[in-house]
Amino acid sequence: MRLSRYFLPVLKEDPKEAQIVSHRLMLRAGMIKQQAAGIYSWLPLGFKVLRRIEAIVHEEQQRVGHIPLLMPTLQSADLWRESGRYDDYGEEMLRIRDRHKRDLLYGPTNEEMITDIFRGHVNSYKDLPLTLYHVQWKFRDEMRPRFGVMRGREFLMKDGYNFDLTREDALHAYNRHLVSYLRTYERMGLQAIPMRADGGPIGGDYTHEFLVLAETGESEVFYDSAITDLTFGDREIDHDSHAACQAVLEEFTSRYARTDETHDEAIFAQVPEERRRSARGIEVGQIFYFGTKYSEPMGATVVGPDGSRVPVHMGSHGIGVSRLLGAIIEASHDDKGIIWPEGVTPFHVGIVNLKQGDPSTDSACEAIYRDLKARGLDPLYDDRDERAGAKFATMDLIGLPWRITVGPRGLARNKVELTSRRTGEAEEIAAQDAITRLAGVYAPILGQPVSAA
Amino acid sequence: MRLSRYFLPVLKEDPKEAQIVSHRLMLRAGMIKQQAAGIYSWLPLGFKVLRRIEAIVHEEQQRVGHIPLLMPTLQSADLWRESGRYDDYGEEMLRIRDRHKRDLLYGPTNEEMITDIFRGHVNSYKDLPLTLYHVQWKFRDEMRPRFGVMRGREFLMKDGYNFDLTREDALHAYNRHLVSYLRTYERMGLQAIPMRADGGPIGGDYTHEFLVLAETGESEVFYDSAITDLTFGDREIDHDSHAACQAVLEEFTSRYARTDETHDEAIFAQVPEERRRSARGIEVGQIFYFGTKYSEPMGATVVGPDGSRVPVHMGSHGIGVSRLLGAIIEASHDDKGIIWPEGVTPFHVGIVNLKQGDPSTDSACEAIYRDLKARGLDPLYDDRDERAGAKFATMDLIGLPWRITVGPRGLARNKVELTSRRTGEAEEIAAQDAITRLAGVYAPILGQPVSAA
Known part of the structure; x- marks a missing residue:
């Protein structure tokens, strides 16, 4: 691209509204423009990085055999009434009424819809294992959107969902996601540490968050510094092998690493003192196993090997695609501006x-x-x-x-x-x-x- | 892809709700699933074709120097109050109120927002010409959504906007879009004929629609059959040359070809009788020149060569990306199923x-x-x-x-x-x-x- 023919509206002065460095630099570098609270246009330079990150996410998902599709941004409220989350979700859910007075919502996540797709089309355990994912815009009506794309309201997320016959198979899918996420983040030049976390509104008590260490992180984290020596590198893993994926999980989660939600001082005290760290972290992804939480109420069952119908075991797995731009900049900049890792740079x-x-x-x-x-x-x-x-x-x-x-x-x-x-x-x-x-x-x-x- | 590991839920029987062949075949081939009236999930096979079409659109836009960005799906109502379209647009606009009681809307098109981006960042005629575009989900709350993705409510559209100093430059941008669209559709295996059309809610009286001939088309069209002999092929055109683009426009629009909105029996009668055709057509794109319709009320001006501020001349140019799947199938199928053109086939x-x-x-x-x-x-x-x-x-x-x-x-x-x-x-x-x-x-x-x- 020739700059004389490009659209790169850099700002000479620091914008007042930006409280953190990534927000400031994205505005200054002409990457984004705010259109409403927590809603941004991605100007050409920002859009280019967003697409590079999205492409890495797609490649790494498909590398491990996950299948892309695309669910719509708007969903029927009825689907969420089936799972019971329509009333539970609170004010962060953007509720919409169409011209025929039907209740819609702007999807904040897609457990209900993917379960609906599954139950409508899959009938036999022979069609398992199955992991479907999409990269789509979501909306969460945050009380106080801020920090640019780090806590926006309209944001791009990859969310994937595994469907398995047994708990053991579903935990393998969980581990496989962890493996693919490690590689995904490393390709973006990030060290994202899997940490024990809390289920929140998605549910399930078996969950890890991936955190990038940065002073501006919203979470307080506690970890054994030995974990920062680990890298996944370009290992070739057989993603169908339970043992191979389990070994990676163990390698990357056996050291102490927790967010404040699950932090336990007594266990942390067992880490040698010189390796005990507390810091701030930015959450860039999360994986969940939640068993039959959605499949049971929504009737997502398959005929098992013995001929009886059983609800499938599920998990969901998310990467904050648009927020990753902020996280990468928080982790990689100096006083002159952004320093893009080669894997995601808008221009080489x-x-x-x-x-x-x-x-x-x-x-x-x-x-x-x-x-x-x-x-x-x-x-x-x-x-x-x-x-x-x-x-x-x-x-x-x-x-x-x-x-x-x-x-x-x-x-x-x-x-x-x-x-x-x-x-x-x-x-x-x-x-x-x-x-x-x-x-x-x-x-x-x-x-x-x-x-x- | 190995089919045993894919998710391809084909249907054995014809779905009752489908009135036209493309809708029926997309459901039967496991490409889409309806989630609410006019709102679809794109199952893996459908998503794959959607991405191929989107990729062609991006490539052809960038080939002629247009710059991609991405505007959000939700927009502030205030922006539409500036242009006067917030009240004019009617019930097809999906209006939303957030938790702080602010009025938002799900964008049905983006003239206001792109004009806002332009006026916030461009100040001099030296930064022109400029054409920005995006491919983004839109929502139009159709009274009676039907025909699958052909008349959905949530749909994927490429919409591009040119900003030029003079009417003459803006008409060149118009012609350049026509050139790029001819090539875009041919790469998808389609013959899309530019026809004189009506401005509708976008505005402007200088506009062409691109129509694919098909029995199930929603528009009645009238044309000189000589136009169907024209192909753009793989010509190399200098897209900066006004004369070269104008020549293509003249070649492709000098024959009679109009939708019923602009049809004129008296002029049509001058076409030799054996070449006079009336048929049905599916609209797959439209280009507009509308001068200063948005730039004037919204204050999108630049400093011209003589130092005075002038409103820019604009046009907007759309391709119905998701609807193209339906159009391609309407134009290319037999009684056994779909026949994909090589340019867009999900698998080769x-x-x-x-x-x-x-x-x-x-x-x-x-x-x-x-x-x-x-x-x-x-x-x-x-x-x-x-x-x-x-x-x-x-x-x-x-x-x-x-x-x-x-x-x-x-x-x-x-x-x-x-x-x-x-x-x-x-x-x-x-x-x-x-x-x-x-x-x-x-x-x-x-x-x-x-x-x-």
Whole structure:
């Protein structure tokens, strides 16, 4: 993309309404615009990151065999009366009446609807196991929406639901979700720690939240610092193997790590003192096993091997897709702006032309731009007639991980400058070498397989 | 995908509620499930086609330089009070009140919001031309939703908005949209004819609708049959050239083609009688130029070259993304089921194993499945323990354009059968030749460049 033809409305000044850094930086970098309390437009740069995150979520879900579908944003109130949650849910549920005076609601989650889909179409244990998921906009009418996309009212969530014959199979699905989530977050450059949590309105007492450590987190968390040494990496796991997934669960949950809802001082005291940590965390996902809580009242049963009908065991598993943008920025920024991890950056590299209009720098930039695109990379070329300082400030603010700077003095020696946003290190290098270097950096990211076997 | 692990709830019997063939086939093929009047879940197969169509729309928009963003589904009523449409819009607008008694609405379209984004961020004619678009769920509270996704209440639409300094520039944007739409629909296997239409609630008297001819169309249309000989093909057009886009507009709109809203018998009578046609059409898109209708009341102005502020000239341009599934099926089916055009098919090819459990057919199918995936194709392997007739019926119903049938007798001669869904022609051929043939068929589709220069 050429910046002169893009829509990147960066702000020069800090917006007053933003209380936390991610909200401030998303507004300043022209990523979002508030349209009503807790309701945002995703401007082009923000939308691009949102799509990258959504794509990672889809890829990792499909890698482990989960099947995408899409449920609507609006739901019939009758469905929620069946589960008993229509009256329980309280004021966070946005209730709507249509022109025929029928009660609808803007879905805050989809347990009822997916159970309805299941019971309408699945009849036999032979069709299990089954995990369906979608990535869809939700609405929760928060009393006090704030912190930008971190606590918005209209937000994008991935929610998935497993249907299994037995508790044991459903716990395997739970573990498989944990495995896939670990990998999902790592691809986004995040360390998200699974912590014992509370069921809340979804229900179930078997649940883990995934938390990213950050000073601005809404939750107080307590953990054994040894857990931060764990990484999932690019292990190849057989996702059908109960033992393999169980082993990952044990590895990542055997250390003490809890939110304040489930924190237990007595157990925490057994952690060696030098490893005891309390900190703030941002919740970016949660997995639940809740057995037959919805299948029983809603009649989601299958014929089992012995011919009798049994309610299925279920769980639900969510990733806060839109909130992840905030969480990533909270975890990765400096005083100049955002620092995107390579896995989610809106553009792979920025090109800064120090002397726009100069035939040699213009043609060098055009050639670099073209060659990067030919390698499958997505560059942002700042081709505006602006001074160098303004161009650098914009690139630093929007946080592209790499920058190629092209100026007449460097070109005289056949060199450009390749700069890392994270370290600030700059290197004089031939343009073709910079392109090859970047192609190498992004090869593992661009090469991610998209669908499961 | 292996069918044994997929969720494809096909129906054996025709659903009673479906009045038109696309609705019936989408229900029977397990693509959608109604959740409330005019509100559908997109089951996995339906969701897959929806995403393919959405991807084509994004690619073609970006090819001509339009910039994607995403506006929320819910909007503040205040914005619509500014344009005067809050009171005008009538009962089709779904009005909502939140917990703080603020008036919201579920967006039926986005002229007001995009104008608000524009006026908040753009100040100079130097930032024009600008076209922003999104693909987002809309809601129109139809009195009588029917015909499945063809006249739903919650529906997915691409809507784009151009901002230009002059009427002439805005008309170029209009023409550029026409060019991009012609190409978009052809990639989906559709002939969509631009016809003179009526402005309706969007406004403006300069507008064309794109109509697909089909017996079940809701509009009566009148046209010169010569127009159906036109195809856009894979022309390379300079989208910045006013003359090039104007020439395409003239080519595709100089023949008589109008909906009943603008039909004029006297002009129509001038078409040679043997070329005069009246038929039914399904509207799949519409483009509008409406000048300063929104920019003036809402104060969307820029500083022009002479230093004075002028309201921008705008247009809006929509494609009915979810409704396109219905339109494509109406235009492409037979009595056995759907016939997907290659550009939008959910899976590129089906593999039918005639003797599941037989080591030779199983291993041949596995090898074909693996090789197709290695070529970048997306096969659906029917690995269920079902009789051949049921497998064929499912493949015909869901409409994959190609089928590879693997049986012991053919394998004894090192052959499989490659069958075209459209023509029914079957050919005995070596498995590797079938794979090579399919890779060739899909090469132009998989090779579509994704982003603009």
